[in-house]
Each structure stands twice: as C-alpha cells, then as structure tokens.
Amino acid sequence: MMPADYIDQHTSAQVAQGQLTKEDVKRMKELYGIGDSSFGGIMKSYGQWLSKAVRGDFGVSFVYGRPVQEVIQKYMWISFAISLVALILNILISIPLGIVAATKQYGAVDYTVTVLAMTGISLPSFFFGALLLRLFSIQLGWFPLQGLSDATKILTGPEQVLDIIHHMVLPMVTLVVLSIGSLMRYTRTNMLEVLNSDYIRTARAKGLSEKVVIYKHAFRNTLIPIVTMLGGSIPGLFGGAMITETVFAIPGIGSTSYKAILQGDIPFVMGYMMFLAVLTVLGTILADVSYAIVDPRVKLQ
Amino acid sequence: MAKAKKDNGHYISRQEEKAIAKYNRKMTKELEAKKHRKNVSEDTYLTTMKDPKNIVEFDDLHTYFFTDAGTVKSVDGVTFSVPANSTVGVVGESGCGKSVTSLSLMQLVQAPQGQIVKGSIRYNDGEKCYDIAKMPSEAMRQIRGKDIAMIFQEPMTSLNPVFTIGYQLDEVTLLHNPGATKEEAKKKSIEMLTQVGIARPEGVYDNYPHELSGGMRQRVMIAMALVCNPKLIIADEPTTALDVTIQAQILDLLRSVREKIKGSIMLITHDLGVVAEMADFVVVMYAGRIIEMGTAKEIFLTPKHPYTVGLMKSKPVVSKKVDRLYSIPGQVPNPINMPQTCYFKDRCDRCHTACEGPYPSVRKFSDTHQVSCYLYDDTNTKDNDSMEVAK
C-alpha cells in the first residue's frame, strides 16, 4: 500500500534520540497488529481483518483512536451535506443553462456557457478556494475564513443554523463552480442529439409550440442519461472533497481520510476503502434502477 | 495536384469560409426574424388562389440551406399544384429536393440553416387562402397538425419513446381542440386507432412505441395525422422503411383514408410502382427543379424528359430477363455550385448543342403535361403564361 508505517512515523524521533529502544518499537507494533511485515505476516493480518470485517468490526483507527465505523460516520455527514447542496445547486444551474445553450446553438448563451464550462473544469480547487477566501473573507470580510461555525460567539438554535449556512457559502461556491462545467456540457450535448431526432420533428409536425417540444418531448429524453449519471453519483457524495475541505478547514471525511492515509493508519484506510467500494456498488445499482424507471424501454429483471 | 485544383468543389480557403459564414448569418438572421414576428395581422399573409379547386399551390418556391460550405439550393424554383380530392406523387432521386418541398409546406425546414427564400405557397382552407411562405410560425402552428398533417419515413424513430401511444395521440386532440377533456381525447384516439386497422386499440393505447412493430407504428403515425380531419396529408416515403407486404397494407390504408376524409394526399417517394398505384398526378423533380409533370397516365405511358424515360427504363420488370440492369449514368451535380445550363446535361443521352444554352424553359404538351427540356423546342413553348409561371 504505502511505505508509511504508523508506529515508525510516530516513534522515529524518539528512537533516533534513544528514548525508545528497538524492542519497544517492536512491542508497539505487535500491540497494534502490524508487527509481522513479511508477506506471510501480511496475509495473516489480512485474514484476521477480513474475518472481523465481515461481522462489521473494522477495528480501531490508529490515528483517531475510535472504531473505524464511528470515525467515518462522524465525518461523512458533513461532507454529505455540503456535497448534496452543491449537487442540487449544480443541477438547478447546469441543466437549464445546458438546455438554453443547446436550443440557441452558437448564440451568446452557448458561447458563454462553453467558456464557463471549460474554465470551471480547468480551475484547480485549491486555487479557486484560496482566491475566494482572499477576496471575500480577508479583503471584504463578508464570509468567514475557516470551519463550519463561529467559535467566538455563543449562539442559540436558529442562529446556529444560520451560522453554519453562512460558513458553507464559500466552500459550496467552490464546489459548484468547479462542477457545473461538465454537467452543463453534458446536458447541452444530449439536448442537441435529442433535438435532431425524428420524434421531435413529429412533435413539431403535430403543431406543438417550440416550448412544449423542448421542455416536454426533448427534455424527458435528455434527462434519461442525466438521471442515471446523477443517481449513480449520490453515494459518491459521502466520499468528500478532500482539497476543498482542507482549504476551508472543514472536518469532513475527505480531509480525515487523507490524514489517515499519510500516517499509515491501516485499519482506517481499509475500512474507508471498503466504505467507498460499497458506495460505488450502491451507486451503480442506483443508476441502473433509475435508468429503468426513467426509460420505459428498459426492463428490470 | 492539378486535378484537385480544378475540381475545387471540396476545398474552401479561409477567406471564403469567413465570407460564407458572414453571408449565412446575415440571411438567416433576416429570415428568422421574419418568421418569429408576433402579433401580425392576417392581412400580411392572406392571398387568393389561382384556381380555387386546388388545395395547395407551389409558386416558384426557393428553399435554400445556408451551410458552412456554401448555399445549397435544395428547392430551386418549383411550381405545381395539389388539387382537392386527389393524390399527387412527387418522385425523384435522393437529394432532389422532394422532402424539402413538403417540409417547406409545413414550415418544418431545419432552421436556422434552411429558409424559404423566395416564392409563395398558397394554401386554401376552404374559406381563406394563406401564403405559407409569408406566415409567421405562430400562425402556422394553428394549421400544422390540424389542417395539414404529415407522416414520415422512419416509423421506428418517429414516435417519442418515453410517452405512451395514447398520450401522444391525445396530445394532438388536446392541442387543437381547446376545451376538450381527457376522456374525449381518449375516445377520439381509440377511434382513430380502430380506423387505421389496429386490432386492440385499448391495449395499444397504453403501449410504448418500442412495444409495437414497424407496421403498427406507421399506422399509429397515420392515426395521429388523421385525428383532426386534415385537408391535406403529406406522406414522405411512408413505406420505404417497411417490408413489401406491410407496404401494400399501408398503401391500401392510405387510399381508404383519403376517400374517407375527402382530402388530398401529397405522396413523396422514389418508388415508381407506388406512384403508379396511388397517384393521380405525378411531379418529377431533379436537383431542386421540376423537370416534368403530368397525370399518371401521361407520365407512365408517354414520358418526355430523358430523365423520366431513364427512370422508367430503370425499373426492373419481374418477368423480363436482361443481361444488365439499366441505370442512368453519372451523378447529381454538386448542389452548391449548380451550373447555369440544364442540370441533366452531363448524364443525358440525348444531349445536343442547344443544351449548352441556359436552363430550358417549360414546354407544355397538354393542360396537365409539361416538361423542361430543349428536345421539345418545336412544340408551342413560347406560351406567355408558362414563361411567367416558370421563371
């Protein structure tokens, strides 16, 4: 996996200065279950982990000191909340823009949309996040710099909620701006394809107004691949946006897992990978099912 | 290299490209604006028919496509009429402009590239006469689907896959009959489905298009066209995509439909057999212009234009044995840069010196039969009427 070893990292300074002996380090490693690093030892450890994992026990995280499920659960909701809102905003902005770009192809909106999309996709998140912070937080002081809530005040009930929303604005903007590009383009491409199809011509031939043709007939068909893509991405929302979370010091699952990986926290990383794998499978299932619902041509067996 | 230079048809330089784009933008902007103007009074597009017995009169129609490679003159001066209670067959090769003619009639030409540039299309709805070429799209929508209906070539893809058949049929009723309820629409739809010969209309009503066969889908298309009792049905190659047995059924259906609705059918096809069976009048198009037209009998028994002759010869006869099937040599000229001479010149086996001249004018053989060819100069061609009409 990685050459990082949790115990080695944490004891190297002490070992170099002689405060801990090699035997002490070895004993520590035994206690943590990572004593035997030969191939056979690793396989044995994996077997032990697997037998416990199947029963739902993913062990205790080295770095965070609590059972892995607890740690993941604690942090994933924040990430999920931010990602979900960002996703909804993303949909609300991208899809209408994509449709307009497609229907008025080569018009002003189309070009603006394309440029925006390319910019959004190419911007690195840490750069954009830092830029927003510099402008809106430090210079203008409109939004807070870090974290999810204001520690300098005592707040009650609804104030707390407003405070959290206030803190979420900049990270949300960062996430949304970076992701609208692709969804917009995707919608536009799909829309164009659909608009060129025969049944749209039939719809027009029936005498339907352009609006109905686009928003009812064309839209439903455009939506099919989009819905499946979005449905499949819902479980991914729990995975967190590592860089954005770090820049804004938001304690989400992304930055949490990054720290754990750097320090060689094996139980956490194994548990987290399992978590991601399960999410991916669920996402695929969700995408398949939603595809079946939206498209009457597809049958669910 | 030298050959390529001469045959410059496929290479465009940057300046040319820019010039073309600029020109395209100008033209399309103008014409689109005209199409989309709102709140115009009817007077701007009311007119009178030359012959009140016609339903549609095409008068020097020019429909161009403004593409990146240049202007494609799909329909370049087409004049003919569709009388009431008759079937007009429009024949020609692929790319001769027959579909575009019908789409022009419906104002369904692919915008913004395709535009009706010149000419008029007069439509007689019994009381008033509209010039479709001048109508704004808003007004056109009242007619489309209601008085003039169209069925298309590809039944497999012409129905929206996410809506049921019933929904798509009801839509027509609900659209053109404000105040109609859902039950009324459903009743009408099922009535139409029965009329086109579908066995279980209630079942089919709830089906999705992918659950029906090609033939059934085409029937549904026809039903959709019939919902509002149109005066004219345009059938754009309705049987090309179907197998022969179904073809016969659909054609029978069309015939019975026409009798029932007492309207006209404009049948576009490249299959001469279909035309012979169905059409009263035949219009032969080539490269965007009509080269010959007349009654079915006239065209089939006495074709005049070498192209028409060639078409007749090309049709294989089942019982006859031949060594080699006949085909007209050569190809349709490049639609962007059409020559000034007769379009068929390079392929014609009866071409002579006179053909080097400008495009031949119309020569009439009878009230109904006319042709554009230099071969028939000695007939009374210098008819002033014809000259005006066929400019």
Place this chain on the structure above:
Amino acid sequence: MKKSKKLLALLLCMTMILSLAACGKKKDPEDTKSTVAPTDTAGGEKSEVKPDVPEGRRDASTPRSAANENNPFVIGELTLDGKFSPFFGTSEPDRIVYEKTQAKLITNNELAEPVAGIDQPTIAWDFEMTTSDDQSKSTYKFWLKNGITFSDGHVVTADDVLFNLYVFLDPKYDGSTTLYSMNIEGLKAYQTQIADESSADAKLAEFAEAADKKVEAAIAGSGEAAVVDKLWELVKESVAADSGTLIANKYEPGDFGLDGPEDFLDTAQSSIILFYTASTLGKELIAYKNGAYVIDESTGLTVDKMSTYTEEDYINASMKCIKEAMTVPEYDEAFGFTTVDDAKKFYAEEEKAAYLEANKGTVKSISGITKGKEVCSDGVERETVTVVLNGVDPKAIWNFTFNVAPMHYYAGQERHDKANGVDNFGVDFSSREFMMEIKEFNGLPMGAGPYKITDVNNSENPTSDKFYENGICYLTANDNFMLGAPMIKYVRIKTINSGSELDSVLTGEVHISQPQASSTVINQITSDSSYSHLNYVLVDNLGYGYIGLSAELIPDINVRRALMSAMDTGLTLGSYPGGLATVIHRPLSQVSWAYPEGSTAMYPFDETGAASKDFFLKAGYTETADGKLLTPEGSKPSFKFTLPSDADKHPAGQVFLKAQEVLEKIGVEVIIDIDQNVLSKLEQSVISVWAAAWIATIDPDMFQTWHSDPAKNQAGSPKATGLYYKFENGTEEEKAILVRLNELIEQGRTTLNVDERKPIYSEALDKAMEMAVELPTYQRKNMYVYNKSVVDPGSITPAEKTTPYMGPIDFIWDVSLLDK
C-alpha cells in the same frame, strides 16, 4: 415492468444507502456510566482539612467581567485527531485540547526546572529527589495536596496517582507516554510476573535454554515437526527477502560469475534467486548455454515452462534444492542469515508469553512504588507517593509530569471502589479489553484541570460528537480548579488550515494562533494598519539544526575539521530573515541551562580555504604546484553532501553551496546530492555528510546521542555519526577524546544537582565539538499572534517569562478578555 415496481426498487436502494450510513452507531459510554456527585470515599478528613489552595483564591462567587462571562476565547490549532485522552493522545493539537482539562503531578517552570507547590497547577504539594550513597538507587517522593477535586467534585487521592502509573506501566499499554522506559524497582518483575526479579533473569534464561534445546533437537532430526517447519519457514522468508533484494537491485547472473542473456532483466528477472542459490550451493541448478537455458531437474522446474514461472516458483525451487543439500545451520553459514538464532528467539518469546498468561496475578504490584501518609513540615497530614528507581537518571524526574486522570471516570466506579492502592490499583493487568475500555473515553477527557468539556449549547454532559463538533472543541470553566476559577468562562479550540494561521486572527475567527515566524508577517503586523489589532510574541524553538559528518566514512579527524572550516553556519539564517533564528555553536538547544554561554565556533569559517587546507595537510594530503590538494593516495579529493530537499529550500543548502565554492578553490570536489530518504539511511552508515535537525529534550543528558561505547549504548545516532566505529577503530587522539566524553556523560548522570552538572556539560560539549562529527547550525524562533483588542495583553505570560517551556497562554486560567 410497471412503473410502481420500479419506484419501489428505487426506494429500496435509497433505504440501503441511508441504513449503511446510520449503521454501527454506538451508544456513547456516557449513557451507561453515572456521573452522580461523589460520596465521601476518603474518610472523614475532607470536611475538616483545609484544601491546599493559594490564599485569596478567586472562586465562583466572584463575578466575571462582561467579556469574560459572555465571550468565548478561541484558540486556533491545526487539525485535531480526536484522541483527547491523557493516556492515548498522540498529536500536539490534541494535547493542547485535553491538557486544559488535566492537572499534572508536577510540572516545569519557564526555566525548565521541575516544580510543584500550592501556587503551581500541580497535584503534588511538594516533591523530593534523593540518591543513595552508592548511586544504586534514587528515590522520588511526592506529597499530594489535600482537598483537590476533579471537575465533577470527586477528590483526588494517591490511589488516582497510582492508577495512572499502573496504566502507563501495564504491558498492554500502547500509548505514547514512555514511563515504562524508567528502570523502576520491581517493574520487571511486575511486567513479566516473575516475583523474584533476580530470578527473572534466570527465568528468561530458562526460556532461552528451552527454546535452544527445541531448535537444536529439530536440527538434529529428533525434534518436533512444528519446530522443523518453523525453521524452514524462516529459511524461506530469508530466501524470499534475498530474492526481493536481488530483483530490486537488478542483479544479473553475471554478478555471480554465471552466464546470462543480454535481456535477462526484461525476460527472466524473477529467476535470479535460482542463479544465486546455484552459485552459493556450487551446483548447476540453472545455466544459460549457447543461447538457451538449462535447468537441472532437481529444481522441479522445466525450461519450456519458464515463461509461466513467477518469483514464487523460483523461490520454492530454491527452497527445494537448499533443503536437499543442507541443514539449516549450514544454510545460515552459506547464505549469511541467522535463521537458527531467529528461531530460538521466536520460541523463547513464545515460552515467555505462555508463562505470563499462566502466571498472571503472581506479582500484584510494583515493589518500587508505594503510597503513605505523613505529617508535613507545616503540620498538616498529607498523602505521599514514593517511586524508587534502580540507578541514577537525572532525566527521570521529567517522567513524572504526567497528567493525573480520575480513576472512577476512566476505569469505572466499580473498579475505583475495589482499588486500595496496595494490591489493587483499578487496573486489569495485561488486558487488552481494559485498555479498550479506557479508549472509550478518547473523546471525553476529564480531570482536575482549569476547564471541562461541554458543547456548543454549554450542556453539562456532552457526547463526544458534540464536544468536538464541526472542527471545534468546546470547553467551559471548571470553577473547582485549584488555582482559582478561570477568568474566561468559555474557551474553544478551532481547527484552522496550515497556512491560514495569520489570516484567521486577522479576520477574527480565532484570537490566537501560531503562524510560521517570518519577517513579512512581523512587518505586516507592525506597519500595516489593517493589522493594527494584532500583536506577536517570539519564542525560541525547542530544537536546533545541525550538519552531521560520519566518522566512519570520513575517518580522519583532521579531514572532518577541514570540512567544518569551510562551512559558514551563518548562511542558515538566510532562511529565517529578520532575527528569527540565531546561530549556535554547541550541539545543545540554547534555551537549556546547560548551554555554555558565550561559546564560539570551534572551527571558524575561513572563506579563503586556508584553514581547511591546513587541516587537510595535517591529514596527510599533499599540495600540487598550483595550490590544489591531492589525497594521500594521490587522487583528487571528493566528498558527497546530502540534503533531504533542494538546496534552495533547505536552510543548510546555502551552507553546502558556499562550502562547495570554498573547497573548489583548494581543489577539493564537493557533490551535493538530494535524497528524500536521507534520514532513514543514516543508520546504515552510507551517508557521509548531511543536514538535519534535532528536537531538543528538556534535560541536557547526552547519553543516547554521544555515548560511544557500544556495550553500554545501542541507540541509533552514534551509529550514524560513526562514534561506535571510532570507539573501536579510532586513532589514539580520537579514542582519548571519546573516552573522556563518555566519562563526562556518565558523570553528568550521577547527580541531580543542576549546578554540579553545568560545568560537566560545558566540557562535554567542547569534547563533542572536538570530535568534529556534528556542526550545530541554527536555532529558529516560533511565533504566536494574538488579537490584542480581544485578549488583554497584560493577562498573558509576560515577555521575560515566555520561553519554549512556557507559552503565552499556558496559564490559561489567568488570561482575560477585554471588555469592548
């Protein structure tokens, strides 16, 4: 498929996702443990005896100022791990959080002296360190204050102190406190459960003997099959390790004197182990002749299947041949491994672990740790805790600065009631489950410190998720704190991103943080008006940079001195402009009391190269006509300097570049190499010159880093600097220096008296410099930035008392906020 069925499927999917998210929610231990107010546990004396708190102690009845009562004080820290436990916390930010809830047994003052007392935030009222006359034992005695309570009202007793000790010293303790490295009398017996300590060694020898017999028997052929298997398993591991090394280092048959094809590395690299085995066994197991491979059938492999064989196959084949050809000891001899010894060690460990399991409970306590009661010099009776160590170790006192955490809370009321401080300390011996129980409280620290945990709504008993929520830890004042009810009622620690420390204070998100010290920051604070509400404090860093030279790879002491004379340590300051670092001349942190004031460079930098040249010549180098030097062997001198990162980025980079320039003048070549992993390679004695930094320890004892007798010291760094090597193979001059140095080091450890130790270390540091293996370079400063319009600058640690051992807000209970 009907639409409704599809919707149902979709619903099922969403339920699956959400239930996955919600699964595994454990009940917080808080729910099951009670936190009822305590009953009298320590007998009746509580109500009569005065608590040991300062006169005029501020208590809860004194109202706070408006700002202190209503406005939270926010401290900015880097990301928290969430292990807020005095037992198991590992990261520095976590420590900052939980130590606010804790009180230590003894603590240090700003001069790094150990202190305890009524005016100190310690559980100990006083302490005493004594040594026996023959230096064989040292005794540490602590008197505990009366009437000190934890934040929930339970009284702190000697039993609590013992509880903490026994947790730290338990064999299954895996936290970062290293109390177990102290040589406490009776500790070994306790940990091995062998009552007689002297017989403990004998017992261990017994295990070793039994293990030896087992292994020998197996080798001779009369032993257990499992042991034989284990031996061969170890052999296979060694063979596999060999294979790995051979492949990683791209060995070819030619390296063993055998023939191989040109494209060996691309086509058959995994077979290299077989070639190696063949050459060592002296048998032709595999060969490459006339363009084709030939494989001996004894390997069990065939040539035509070569393309399908994996490394594993070749290893197995090698094993097969080895097994047939030799015994395990012969394998060790031939291949240079210590399989037999490894096996013996393995079985000895097995015996020891088995014995421990079987004999748990034989030794119930550590004989060197006792508690008692005494009447003190002021006539008041107090509890005492005494710890006896074998030998004298001046560093040991610092192990007693541990936090005294409550037993009833961490081990449960049941264990607390059973504990008596004599043979039951509230700890389940050597029990993983017990440690797990303590770890349950990793998110909910509690102790006798100035603050206690709360949550955003200031509730009494927060859950761990609420205490540390959204990256913020919520604390509220513990009005029972021994030195007084803290001035500020609400303290919060907020997570900020590294790099945003200054900006966070600027925008007001936090009130104090620690940005990287740099002159740009200082300039901004002092001159930019938008920063006018900020103030900064500079503190020396607890550690220093140095350049190391390996005495093993550069054996001549004069050559080392020559190289040092070409290094201008002042150039390191370039990385820390604006007075944010100083040069140091002895290998010890400047802030320590043992650093000899006024010491100067032992090998002053000579830019012309003349000083270096002199040393080189003393080392036997010769000079050519144009002033360039040659080694005694007559070749051009060349040295490799290694940095862990680019020369522009590393403070010592400029020093190396300049040295390269200077040495070039006298014809000596310097190659500067960049190697990210240089620090991990040091012990392998492959790096001749490198730059790194030490973290300074609070005690100046030099044993681990400078004692060069390998019989007495096995630490890693004298190996890196080559001191062990020199101890055995050095010149007379060098050996003399090392012997004297060792003497001094040992002397410095015999007494606990600072004044006696100072001159010893002064000489020892000089001796160390004479060896020319470490050139200290710089010590930089750290910076605190705080918002002086929120925090009362008069309430933080005054400048003269601010040292690396006492930060600005270390006495958090005295810090006060300004009313607006």
